[in-house]
Amino acid sequence: MTTRLRSIHSRSIRSLRRPLAVLVAAAGMSMSTAQAGEVEVLHWWTSGGEAQAVGTLRDLLESEGHSWKDFAVAGGAGDSAMTVLKSRAMSGNPPSAAQINGPEIQEWGELGLLGNLDDVAAEENWDELLSPVVADMMRHDGHYVAVPVNVHRVNWMWANPAVLEDAGVEIPTSWDELFAAGDALREAGYVPLAHGGQPWQDATVFETVALSLGGADFYRQAFVELDQDTLESDTMIEALETFKRLRELMDEGMPGRDWNLATRMVIDGQAAMQIMGDWAKGEFTAADMQAGSDYLCAPVPGTADDFIFNIDSFAMFQLEDEESTAAQKTLARLILQPEFQKTFNQLKGSIPARTDLDMSGFDSCAQRSLDDFKAASEGNTLVPSVAHRMAMRSDVQGAFFDIITNYFNDESMTAEQAAQRLSQAASLAL
Structure with missing residues (x-):
């Protein structure tokens, strides 16, 4: 961890650390009274495909005699869920398991609230099953405290082939091709690019543009190392300008739209991509x-x-009740079992967190995703998502979100101004 990130991390942790002794004691009392074998699971998988996917895990847990208490908090990218989790933790009543991704696992680990899964990991050979980049994110201070569910690829474009054919265009391979296709799609009566105007969705699009124009090394320097010169560079300004130009391809109804409703526009043939x-x-x-x-x-x-990449994972909170702890560890074990990994990821759209599974039952998009994941790992072009809590601490990410979405929606803000503000936000990490 860089000195800058340690500083900003310390500020984010201090607000939770003050009542830590009281919190831990209260959490112990709360969990000691939990129903035997019950696991309360906080997550934000509430759309149609996501709800089906998480249901498979519930069914597997209950088939082993334990009970699942669902704690679903709607809201893309988990912003609402994290707010609720912090409130529950501060009141001394965290759930048994919570969907926590990326560097935030370390933040919760440093608060001393996460359980130790080393015994499950050893019995199930997690070190052999997981790629190093995935395994490293599941550990705090050398110990497994979380279990990965999947690996998502963020930089995908989805398209309705019937719409493209009707407009006489093909799925684009460059930004120039995309803007040219946009003109033809507009003339044919379609929305060229479906989008939901929410900060995390804006950041999702922006990070893909930045990667496409700058490459993996540029991306890491800007968003992982938070290098201020890179954030103010000509390449970043070009990325911001291209990102803002994408508004021309979107419809006026995008503000506040949930991501799955934007996907539905492609499914229903209202939008092309x-x-x-x-x-x-x-x-x-x-x-x-x-x-x-x-x-x-x-x-x-x-x-x-x-x-x-975006890795969905469940972190396990410390429990006092032995039967609930046993149920919690059963949950951790089941998550990496082949049956769940295959069924869940086929429903969710992602690829398995473990790399040894037969992918013949997966569709062509998933098969390509796994091949590309392995190739990117070998070629050092695998980068963590800014929009999905993988690249930076939560408070730095929040500042970036504000700048990116304000720039995207403010006609008067220039790319140079936005780049300077990103650099200034990074300087707060010093």
């Missing part, structure tokens, strides 16, 4: 559509050799 992570594929699957015929997938223009 959407830039969104592969959880969008879960919506196509739920609509009984087939990859390659009913819908198309392609890397975002200019990112065919790159892979922006």
Whole structure:
């Protein structure tokens, strides 16, 4: 961790650390009274495809005699869920398991609230099953405290082939091709690019543009290392300008629209394309559509050799009750079992967190995603998502979100001004 990130992390942790002794004691009392074998699970999987996917985990847990208490908090990218989790933790009543991703696992680990899964990991050979980049994110201070559910690719473009054919265009491989296709699609009566005007969705699109124009090294320097010169560079200004120009391809109804409703526009033939992570594929699957015929997938223009990853994971909170702890560890074990990994990821649209599974039952988009994940790992073009809590601490990410979405929606703000503000936000990490 860089000195700058340690500083900003310390500020984010201090607000939770003050009542830590009281919190831990209260959490112990609360969990000691939990129903035997019950696991309360906080997550934000509430759309059609996501709800089906998480239901498979519930069914597996209950088949082993434990009970699942669902704690679903709607809201894309988990912002609402994290607010609720912090409130529950501060009141001394955290859930048994919570969907926590990326660097935030370390933040909760440093508060001393997460349980130790080393015994489950050793019994199930997690070190052998997981790629190093995935395993490292599941550990705090050398110990497993979380278990990965999947790996998402963020830099995907989804398209309705019937709409493209009607407008006489093909799925684009460059930004120039996309803007040219946009003109033809508008003339044919379609929305070229479906989008939901929410900060995390804006950031999702922006990070793919930045990667396409700058490459993996540029991306890491800007968003992981928070290098101020990179954030103010000509390449970043070009990325911001291209990002803002994408508004020309979107419809006026985008403000506040949920991501799955934007996906539905592509499914229903209102819109031609959407830039969104592969959880969008879960919506196509739920609509009984087939990859390659009913819908198309392609890397975002200019990112065919790159892979922006988002790893969904469940962190386990410390419990005092032995039976509830046993149920919690059963949950952790089940998450990486082949049966769940295959069923869940086929429904969710993602690829398995473990790399040894037979992918013959997965669709062509998932098979390509796994191949590209392995190639990007070997080629050092695997980068963590800014929009999905993988690249930076939560308070830095929040500042970036504000700047990106304000710039996208403010006609008067220039790309140079936005770049300077991103650099200034990074300087707060010093």
